[in-house]
Amino acid sequence: MRPELLNPLFADVTRLPGVGPRVAQRLAKLGLERVVDVLLALPTGFRRTRCVATLAEAAPGERIAVAVEVVQRREAHGRAPARAAALDAAGQPLAILFFGGQANRLLARLRVGGRYRIDGQLESWNGMLQMAHPDQVAPLPPGAPLDAPLGDADGVEPVYPLTEGLTRRMRAEAARAALAALPPIPEWIAPGLLADRGWPGFAAALRAAHANPGAVLARDRLAHDELFAGQLAWGLVRARMRRRPSRALRSAGRLRREVLARLGFAPTAAQERAVAEILADMARPEAMLRLLQGDVGSGKTLVAALALAEAVEAGVQGAFLAPTELLARQHLATLERLFAGLPVRIGFLSGREKGRAREALRADLAAGAIDVLVGTHALFQEGVAYRDLGLAVIDEQHRFGVAQRLLLQRKAAQPPHLLVMTATPIPRTLALARHGAMDVSVLDERPPGRQPIDTRVIAMARLEEVLAGLGRHLAAGRRAYWVCPLVDDGGEGAEPDGEQAAAVSRAAMLRARFGEAVELVHGRMPGPAREAALARFVAGEAQLLVATTVIEVGVDVPEATLIVIEAAERFGLAQLHQLRGRVGRGGEKSVCLLLAGANLSETAKERLRMLRATDDGFAIAEADLKLRGPGELLGTRQAGEPGFRIATDEQAARLIAAADADARLLLAEDPALRSPRGEAARLLLYLFDRDSAVRTLHSG
Ligand code: ADP
Numbered sequence: 001m002r003p004e005l006l007n008p009l010f011a012d013v014t015r016l017p018g019v020g021p022r023v024a025q026r027l028a029k030l031g032l033e034r035v036v037d038v039l040l041a042l043p044t045g046f047r048r049t050r051c052v053a054t055l056a057e058a059a060p061g062e063r064i065a066v067a068v069e070v071v072q073r074r075e076a077h078g079r080a081p082a083r084a085a086a087l088d089a090a091g092q093p094l095a096i097l098f099f100g101g102q103a104n105r106l107l108a109r110l111r112v113g114g115r116y117r118i119d120g121q122l123e124s125w126n127g128m129l130q131m132a133h134p135d136q137v138a139p140l141p142p143g144a145p146l147d148a149p150l151g152d153a154d155g156v157e158p159v160y161p162l163t164e165g166l167t168r169r170m171r172a173e174a175a176r177a178a179l180a181a182l183p184p185i186p187e188w189i190a191p192g193l194l195a196d197r198g199w200p201g202f203a204a205a206l207r208a209a210h211a212n213p214g215a216v217l218a219r220d221r222l223a224h225d226e227l228f229a230g231q232l233a234w235g236l237v238r239a240r241m242r243r244r245p246s247r248a249l250r251s252a253g254r255l256r257r258e259v260l261a262r263l264g265f266a267p268t269a270a271q272e273r274a275v276a277e278i279l280a281d282m283a284r285p286e287a288m289l290r291l292l293q294g295d296v297g298s299g300k301t302l303v304a305a306l307a308l309a310e311a312v313e314a315g316v317q318g319a320f321l322a323p324t325e326l327l328a329r330q331h332l333a334t335l336e337r338l339f340a341g342l343p344v345r346i347g348f349l350s351g352r353e354k355g356r357a358r359e360a361l362r363a364d365l366a367a368g369a370i371d372v373l374v375g376t377h378a379l380f381q382e383g384v385a386y387r388d389l390g391l392a393v394i395d396e397q398h399r400f401g402v403a404q405r406l407l408l409q410r411k412a413a414q415p416p417h418l419l420v421m422t423a424t425p426i427p428r429t430l431a432l433a434r435h436g437a438m439d440v441s442v443l444d445e446r447p448p449g450r451q452p453i454d455t456r457v458i459a460m461a462r463l464e465e466v467l468a469g470l471g472r473h474l475a476a477g478r479r480a481y482w483v484c485p486l487v488d489d490g491g492e493g494a495e496p497d498g499e500q501a502a503a504v505s506r507a508a509m510l511r512a513r514f515g516e517a518v519e520l521v522h523g524r525m526p527g528p529a530r531e532a533a534l535a536r537f538v539a540g541e542a543q544l545l546v547a548t549t550v551i552e553v554g555v556d557v558p559e560a561t562l563i564v565i566e567a568a569e570r571f572g573l574a575q576l577h578q579l580r581g582r583v584g585r586g587g588e589k590s591v592c593l594l595l596a597g598a599n600l601s602e603t604a605k606e607r608l609r610m611l612r613a614t615d616d617g618f619a620i621a622e623a624d625l626k627l628r629g630p631g632e633l634l635g636t637r638q639a640g641e642p643g644f645r646i647a648t649d650e651q652a653a654r655l656i657a658a659a660d661a662d663a664r665l666l667l668a669e670d671p672a673l674r675s676p677r678g679e680a681a682r683l684l685l686y687l688f689d690r691d692s693a694v695r696t697l698h699s700g
């Protein structure tokens, strides 16, 4: 069904000249399998390198190219990095450093007595100039003097995420080849909007965004395209839902009262308000589409339980979906406690149940012998049939998109009411882009009795003190998290899969010191191994959990009272807030230590100050957005922004209103996307993998 025009873009990357099976394999590790993937993976930054004749011409922090002669080499030993001493044309020394498992191999490329052009970021450390992991090391032509000009004065090159064996040059070459494969594509943006904003066409915008750090308009246009595709997709799903009304659910509220009576506490005013809003939605014949936003610990689960109680008493089934097995089991335990002794039959389904148990469960579900089914994505897979699904609750939603929504709708004769819960506080401007036009309820109040988390910023140089403190914490039988840094993607010397590598080596270091108490989780671990490690920590068999940001979502261990976040300056504010929310969940005072590197930028300092000053997730999210401005894309784009391939949060907040208006306008004029602009918009939907939305056009 995909228009033929797009075929070259949906071909395998090996169809690109210069991309063989080996390069393709490495691109695939970055999620780049089709030409269109390479095309839409914009540079995360640009590097400007200044050629200098001597180090004296450069300032620390600057990215330079300089000619040096290597005079000494020392391999890595213990914690000391591999190191080469070099001299520039004026005889000024420069230390060249390599860290990590590849250090000695990288050092071996430098020969004592050899002369090289070294490209990289100049740093100053204890009054000494140094360069860690140069981006490029090239031998000078034989006999060339050190003070000969290095050529091209100012080089600007795009920075893409790399992986082991994929060099900067191969990656840039793939981008160039993908751009050359771009067919002429008709315009989908309304002409008025295009002229008004001064945006280039799609192809020109892509070319500029890959090559030019100042291409603000081009990047805005592409961000708009992505947001526009998203709003169109939501619009198509909405239209389809309107064609098939849901069903009004109402009860006398007996189950809800029983659940409330079982609590040892009263709901907060915010919880009561959210429940009232949800019940009002469920009592109407259009399917509810509501987002429940509440900071970690704000008590979303109780709200979900009360909505499920209402659905069950109204005579339909409920489903409660969590993103991981572990979280699903936590929800199961909570519901079993809240519904104990009540006529509510709860089932559990993850990918793990097999054979007869699974068949029995499916039969019960189809027969209506289960009232509430808790589980993972397995809940909505093919072959799982409900007798009468009336309410679906989805926890931690950013992985739940248009396609899943459509699948969910197929589970019921009438579309079920949908409640989506998220702990990521989202500024209002962004909610529309992330979640489509959902109604929003907010839990802006915490259950009483929570202690604020003592948050401190500590220089990485004081690592030893932090370790001593951690040792005392563990010796007292307490639990803690250690979060490893996000790793800069750039640099051919960078370690493969840097973030995992950082976690693995940090865990090894901590194990050497604290032994069996240390457990490790990272994103590249197979699911079951990861969940086993988490389970050991939850059970208290492990006291220290070393992790990448995979713990960000949902892990709930009230006994953990200390979290150490390494290289905190590299994380987004909202992300730090989420991570910090892993502690402070029990009655005990908790501490969050933000380990920061030297030479923080003013913005970085401001962000860490903000985090210390407040623990209001919404205030933090708004501030985070304000601290990032539009403008030149030099330096690296913040890693870990969820949701979009191209649009940054800043762009989404700024551009979503126009994208939404344009999508609504188009759908109002041409609901079947048959006009020339409508046909162009279909292409756009495919480009951003919104095929499922296109399919709604062809189904009842
Ligand atoms: P989250 O919003 O992060 O999912 P949970 O639903 O897991 O939060 O609730 C966090 C903790 O707060 C749970 O232990 C829950 O029992 C407790 N809790 C929820 N609501 C209240 C309340 N109104 N008063 C006191 N404790 C509450």
Ligand code: MG
Pocket: 300, 301, 395, 554
């Ligand atoms: Mg929760």
